[in-house]
Every structure is written in structure tokens, then in C-alpha cells.
Amino acid sequence: MNYLIFGGSGFIGTHLIHMINEIKNQNDKIYCLDLVMPGEEGVVPGIVEKNEGVNYIRLDVRQKIYFDFIPTKNDIIFNLAAVHRTPGHESYEYFETNISGAENITDFAEKNRINKILFTSSIAPYGASEALKSETTLPTPNTPYGISKLVAEKIHMIWQAKDPNRELTIVRPGVVFGKGEHGNMTRLYNAIKGHYYFYAGRKDTIKACIYVKELVEFIKYRMIDNCFTGSDIFNCTFEPACSIEHICNSMMKSTGLYSKIPCVNGRLLIFVARILSPFLRKKGIHPDRVKKLMVxxxxxxxxxxxxxYKFHYSLDESYKNWFEDCEKKGLF
Structure with a gap:
């Protein structure tokens, strides 16, 4: 069988490939299909490395998809390809990649009679609000990224609805963290360690999150270990989702940090971030990120x-495991 991983050179894709490589049968093939290859610009050098036994193929999901492989009846597609960082892209880029990519990948599945797709969506389709959101909550996205992800979900659902024997799992992860992430959680760790992190106006902001190893284990459970015909959506986050204060305390406890974190007026932090962002961009200082911390x-x-599905890690255990992985590589 073939494991076809679109966007496989990224953070989640690298962990997924590593996991599949450890469990696949001798004749199984793994295809990493991405616009960038491990080690190139856009991929963190030294963290995302090529795995033995993986076929790396450069392609652009915005274009019709063609490459040489022999389909089998058990093939699985993992669609991780996306433009996702906010801020960082023009509005049209989210639509161009996330919507066209969904259309081209589902067309590719149809032409090659592949009946299993895992699509990594986002919690962004829910929109920004304080209310608790479940999979039955009406999505009200308010960003180009969130809108593009919701449309991409619908494209995958249309593909599945054409044949009741097809399997579609859509995952909506919270903040995903782990080795190689270099996003929100890494910035949080570095800010606490450097004593320049402040609670933005409040300590009770809820921030749904999940460990990357937990996410790929759930993907394995849904797509490899079991068969679930039909279509289903899962929020992927620790339950219940934690407050930012809980997250900070857990991170400090698990990684040996200590910092007394003050609570500072949010508007003041946004003002300061606007002034400092041109000089401290590498540290992740940006007014839009401060605003996100407040919601x-x-x-x-x-x-x-x-x-x-049985969880493998608690929040404390996931931070400890993440820290140990990074410490071995000298990444922290």
C-alpha cells in the first residue's frame, strides 16, 4: 500500500512520516509530496530531516497532481498541505493554496480510486469568541485562513459523499506543539525563559492545544489501525482545554523553568509590541500575536x-517529552 502525505515536509508531516516509517510493512511505500524539501527554505534545518525509505517528490498542490506511482486498494492520503501562518501571508494566498489544494487532492484521489483521506483543518473556522465550541457549533470564520479551511473541509466532504464506502476524517487541532514546531509554544517557552513574557490583560484565557505525537497517534488510530467509513470531524485538543496560566505553570514545572509572570494591561502590550516588532521580529514580538493571546x-x-482513542500523554507529560527531545538535539 501507499501512504501519500501532501505537505509532508512540514512540522506535523515530519512526525507523521517518522511514525509510519516505524510501523509500515516491507512492501509499503511512503510518499512525501511537498513544494519544499527537507532542509530547504521554509523548513527548519537540522530538525526536519529526510527519512530513509521515503520517496520525496516536489509538487505544488495548487496545480493538477501527476506523479508516477502504482495505486493499491488500501492507499491512504494525508492532506496536510496548507498556507497557515497568521500574520505572514496575503489573503489570496490562503484561498489559492488551501482551496485549490483540496480540489486537486480530492480529484487525484478520485482518479486513482483512493478511498481514505485524512484532512488537517483548523480551529480557525469557528471564528474568534469566548464561547465553548464543539464539532456541532456553527462555524463563523472571520479570517481568510479560517474561511479557506472551512471551504476545504466542504470540498473533502463532497468527495466522500460521492461514495458511501469512502473514509474521511477531518481533524481540527488546537495549537500543536513538539519538536520542530518553532511557533506559539516555542515562543512562549523562550519568552518565559527570557523573562519577557507577560499575561496580556488576563490569566484565564483558554488556549486549546495538543502535543504533536498525540495528534499523529490519533491519526494512526483513525486511518491505519481502524476503518471508519463515512465522514467525521474531531477537535484535537486536551480535554478540557487549559487556561494560559495552567499552560505556563505546566511548562515551567515540566522543563525546570521559573519565572514570576506579571499581568499587564493588554492595550499597553499591543502598543509596545507595535513599537518593538520591527526590532524584535525574530523573538516573535508582533501586535497581532498579542491580540491573539487576549482571545x-x-x-x-x-x-x-x-x-x-486512549491518550498517551497528559499536558505535563507532553511538555516533559518535548523538552527531552529538544534537549537531546540542543534545540533549547
């Missing part, structure tokens, strides 16, 4: 918790 991502993970 909860209050995502319910109860459906995942009750799905039959």
Missing part, C-alpha cells in the same frame, strides 16, 4: 476523549 480558543475535546 480564548475555547475548544471542546470531549468527542475525541470519548471516541475510543
Amino acid at each position: 480564548s480558543t475555547n475548544i471542546c475535546g470531549k468527542k475525541l476523549k470519548d471516541s475510543g
